[in-house]
Amino acid sequence: MAVWRAYRLRLRRRAFLLRAWRKRGEVRAVTDRTGEIGSNAILAFVTVRNEAVRLPYFLQHYRKLGVNHFLIVDNASTDGTLVLLQGQADVSVWQTSGGYKASRFGLDWLTGLMRRHGAGHWCLTLDADELLVYPHWETRPLRALTEHLEDQGRDSFGAMMLDMYPKGPLAAQRYAAGQDPLEVLPWFDSGNHVVQVQPKMRNLWIQGGVRARVFFGVEPRRAPTLNKVPLVHWRKGYAYVNSTHAILPARLNAVFDEMGGEVLSGILLHTKFLPEVVEKSAEERQRREHFANSALYDAYYANLITSPDLWSPASCRYDGWRQLEALGLMSRGGWV
Amino acid sequence: MSVGFVMLCHTALDRAAEVARHWAERDCPVVIHVDARVKAPAYDGLVRALGDLGNVRFSGRYACEWGTWGIVAATQEASSVMLKAFPEVRHVYLASGSCLPLRPVEELVAYLDSRPxxxxxxxxxxxxxxxxxxxxxxxxxxxxxxxxxxxxxxxxxxxxxxxxxxxxxxxxxxxxxxxxxxxxxxxxxxxxxxxxxxxxxxxxxxxxxxxxxxxxxxxxxxxxxxxxxxxxxxLTLSKFDYQGKPHIFYDDHLQLLRRSDCFVARKMWPQADKLYDTFLLGKGAGQVAAEPNPGKIDRLFSKAVERRTKGRTGLYMQSRFPNKQWGHGRTAAPYSVFEGFSEVFENFEAWLGKVAGTRAHGHLFAPDRVEFAGGETVFSGALSDSAALRDYAPKNFLSNLIWNTRGERQCFQFGPNDVQDCSEMLAGDPNAQISVISGAWSIPLFHSNQNFGDIRREAARLQKIESDHLAILRSHNAKARIRIWTLAEFVENPMEPLQSIVDEISPRSLRRLTEAPTLTDLKGFGQFLQNLRNQGMQPVLMGDFPAGETVPTALRRGRPYLVK
Structure with a gap:
């Protein structure tokens, strides 16, 4: 039975790889600087669409963490994203006008790139609205983290998305490109997450946070998935299944301890709720490219368009990684 | 000069060179062994980098795979070189390429000179x-x-x-x-x-x-x-994790390493520039000549082992998700569940919050919404009062609530009208203190103005639910602190149980209850039960109430009598 299950997962993984290979023609290299990638480089893979506002701080944050090269697929941006990226010395850019949903939310494009450029490297797979923090991140760059993970015999690292939001109506905030988004979005829900393990791939399924509280109080099952495995010591045959929520081979999903202990983990500070979200939601609602079953999320977008206030008196104000660890949202495990 | 260093190196040779130079320039001879698996260019680079120092030697190279003889052979050979080449050396200090001196060499020399x-x-x-x-x-x-x-x-x-x-x-x-x-x-x-x-x-x-x-x-x-x-x-400070692997020191350990008063520590992260700058460039000098004291930082590291292997009880999150065998279902702190009390007493929650100094919620598992204390719609940790969110994962809801409010005891009401999904978790949780007045759910029915046929049906339904719940509480799997009284038993003498529950909630207060909650009016309750019986329903959970108008002594008064 276990063998059969493993075989089916293997088939599934191969299908993802095949799919990525078939779609390799959809992305066209615009600026290819991958020749500069050193043998020990830490890479970041990103799909973007109209993220000119977020990208300056995004790049700054990950450069500070020690990402050596960014490999970015631009999905038909119209806001100058492409020009911005082409001007960065450590960024290689591909362009595509293919459908985001049809390419498994960008994963088909990235899987192909990762197979070509990621093998042997520690690879981050990110969205432009995700800022990774982990225990000691200000004093220990990603290199220290990945070396520690290797020492521990681990080749994947889990980081849950934490939805950050402002106090007051979303559209009433001001954000300028290059600014730290947390200055505008310092609030989060600290203790309303729901954790379960999905038996098929032994991956976690975490839901909750402010989006579940405000938008999915009637249908909690539809609340967005928050668990991610964004950092992986990549090898050729690997493939993400559903965003970076789950990955194959399934052993890479084992980023948690089942015997009561705590494993080192991080947090992806999710800056989705910058003021532009209101405008973008109107567009997403039309495009229907973000959820597998988009019609079910109409109410969600409709609500977002009204620029709601997500803040509550029980909201928590961000105060650094030690706070996130004390709250039990992430853990340093044995890494002191 | 009295001390020479034998260094075993295999990676980060540039850092090893810095440390070797540091010692050699302070008149301490150094013999370096480089793992045979290190490639020639790197090795030659190291030899060249230290070429200007007369008191540095390199010894014959062995492959040093962890756990094998090679390391001992390398140590023997390098030590022999040291003893032969530097006859003035009295102490030989074995170090690795990732060691870093934390105190000036002179202090180590003086320390060893006084213990020849x-x-x-x-x-x-x-x-x-x-x-x-x-x-x-x-x-x-x-x-x-x-x-x-x-x-x-x-x-x-x-x-x-x-x-x-x-x-x-x-x-x-x-x-x-x-x-x-x-x-x-x-x-x-x-x-x-x-x-x-x-x-x-x-x-x-x-x-x-x-x-x-x-x-x-x-x-x-x-x-x-x-x-x-x-x-x-x-004399070398070295800490190991739960797998026996050495902890790495980073820049943020600077103060910790300073406080240890140890002479040498390992292992350093090669890119820990601040550590190397501070301790090698003499910025670490000027301390008092204290005994090495690694114990000062032991606590931090033993806590790390505990965090990694045992974790924080009651926390369920992305990197701690214990399975059933390892304590799934345990919460973070003690809490109290009251069943039937808000039916027997008037304003029981307000009284409880005041007397026990805790957070007293209503029915957290009420079918329409979560009745947080004070009618909050969003509670600690941003828990929502939406019944749908709660019922999506009732166990998560409970463990989140208890985790979010660590340090403040939570109390809540529970009963057969509530969503029952968490029954088993409550019963199996050693942190739960569950006090049940069985059959008390009949009191609101007794006071209600419904048709008796409806009351009878409702009573039968609630009795069935509570019986199932009590069976779970009485099963051998139950680990909670459970007390069950029938309604009749309880109203006979309500103060003693209340006192013992409150004592358990706030053991430090240890005071007699001076203010009792008001008992609800039960005049005619016995007859009510008899009417149910007459209608063919068998009320069994309330205990023995005499039919007719006789009411137990305690019930005649509004408030129970207190013995001070």
């Missing part, structure tokens, strides 16, 4: 070691280990099992008592030369070649044979 005959080496008998990981203590000396632990773990483990089963034992050479300890020592010329020049060394080395992790036992054992004065501790 002392060998500093951690050396503990196999019975007394507590740190070996994997259970191999004395067996390190009595079994054979031909397979690599790193590369062929299954073969390694299998061969150990096989030898145990057939009862194989190697003979320990006579005169040796196996000892274990940290690899990093500081020995006197007298002891070290006695070990190296020992006429029986050939035989002993042959034996130790096949001992598991000989670098933690060879010198530790031999020193017991030759030393006159063993100080069983390492």
């Amino acid at each position: 005959r002392v060998d500093f080496i951690e050396s503990v008998t196999t019975q007394d070691v507590g740190w070996t990981v994997g259970g191999l203590n004395v067996e390190r000396f009595t079994l054979r280990f031909p397979f690599s632990w790193r590369k062929h773990r299954a073969l390694f483990d299998g061969y150990v099992r096989l030898q145990r089963r057939v009862g194989f034992r190697r003979r320990v050479p006579s005169g040796l008592v196996p000892h274990l300890g940290s690899q990093w020592w500081c020995l006197t010329r007298r002891t070290l030369s006695a070990i190296l020049d020992n006429p029986e060394r050939g035989e002993i080395d042959r034996y130790f070649r096949k001992v598991w992790i000989p670098d933690e036992s060879y010198f530790q054992t031999m020193v017991r044979k030759f030393s006159t004065s063993v100080e069983s501790r390492s």
Whole structure:
């Protein structure tokens, strides 16, 4: 039975790889600087669409963490994203006008790139609205983290998305490109997450946070998935299944301890709720490219368009990684 | 000059060179061993980098795979070079390429000068070691280990099992008592030369070649044979995680390392610029000459082991998700569940919050919404009062609530009208204090103005639900602190149970309850039960209420009588 299950997962993984290979023609290299990638480089893979506002701080944050090269697929941006990226010395850019949903939310494009450029490297797979923090991140760059993970015999690292939001109506905030988004979005829900393990791939399924509280109080099952495995010591045959929520081979999903202990983990500070979200939601609602079953999320977008206030008196104000660890949202495990 | 350093290096040779230069320039001879697996250009670079220093030597190279003889052979060879080339050296300090001196060399020299005959080496008998990981203590000396632990773990483990089963034992050479300890020592010329020049060394080395992790036992054992004065501790600060791997020190450990007062520490992260700058460029000087005291930072590291292996009880999150066997369903702190109390007493929640000084919620599992204390819609940790969110994952809801409010005891009401999904978790949670007045759900029915046929049906339904719930509480799996009274028992003498519950909630207050909650009016309740019986329903959970108008003594008063 276990063998059969493993075989089916293997088939599934191969299908993802095949799919990525078939779609390799959809992305066209615009600026290819991958020749500069050193043998020990830490890479970041990103799909973007109209993220000119977020990208300056995004790049700054990950450069500070020690990402050596960014490999970015631009999905038909119209806001100058492409020009911005082409001007960065450590960024290689591909362009595509293919459908985001049809390419498994960008994963088909990235899987192909990762197979070509990621093998042997520690690879981050990110969205432009995700800022990774982990225990000691200000004093220990990603290199220290990945070396520690290797020492521990681990080749994947889990980081849950934490939805950050402002106090007051979303559209009433001001954000300028290059600014730290947390200055505008310092609030989060600290203790309303729901954790379960999905038996098929032994991956976690975490839901909750402010989006579940405000938008999915009637249908909690539809609340967005928050668990991610964004950092992986990549090898050729690997493939993400559903965003970076789950990955194959399934052993890479084992980023948690089942015997009561705590494993080192991080947090992806999710800056989705910058003021532009209101405008973008109107567009997403039309495009229907973000959820597998988009019609079910109409109410969600409709609500977002009204620029709601997500803040509550029980909201928590961000105060650094030690706070996130004390709250039990992430853990340093044995890494002191 | 009295101390020379033997350095075993295999990576980050540039850092090793900095440290070697630091010592050599301060008149301490250095002998460097570089792992044979390091490639020639890197090795040549190191030799060149230190070429200008007259008191640095390189010794013959061995491959040093972890846990094998190579490390001991390398140490022996490098030590021999040290003793021969630098006759003025009295203490030899064994260090690695990732060691960093934390205190000025002069302080170490002075320290050793005042203890000229002392060998500093951690050396503990196999019975007394507590740190070996994997259970191999004395067996390190009595079994054979031909397979690599790193590369062929299954073969390694299998061969150990096989030898145990057939009862194989190697003979320990006579005169040796196996000892274990940290690899990093500081020995006197007298002891070290006695070990190296020992006429029986050939035989002993042959034996130790096949001992598991000989670098933690060879010198530790031999020193017991030759030393006159063993100080069983390492002068090198080194911390190990739960798997026995050394902790790495980063820039943020600067203050910690300073406070340790140790002479040398390992292992440093090669890119820890601040550490190397601070301690090598002399910015660390000017401390008082204190005894090395690694104990100061032990607490932090033992806490780390605990965090990694045991975690925080009651926390369920992305990297801690214990399965059933390992305590799934346990919450973070004690809490109290009251069943039937808000029916028996008027304004019970307000009274409880006041008397016990806790957060007293209403029915958290009410079908329409979560009744948080004070009618909050979003509670601690941003828990929503949406019943749908709660019922999506009731166990998560409860463990989140208790986790979010650590340090403040939570109390809530529960009853057969509530969503019952969490019954088993409540009963199985040692943190739960569950107090039940069975049958109390009938009181609102008694007071209600519905048609008696509806009341009868509702009573039958609630009685069924509560019976099932009580069966769970009474099952052998229940680990909660559970007390159950029938309604009749309870109203007979309500103060004693209340007192003992409140004492348990706030044991420090230890005061008599001076203000009792008001009992609800039960006049005619016995007749009500009789009417139910007459309608064919059998109310069993309330206990024995006399039919007719006689009411138990305590019930005649509004408030129970208090004995002060």
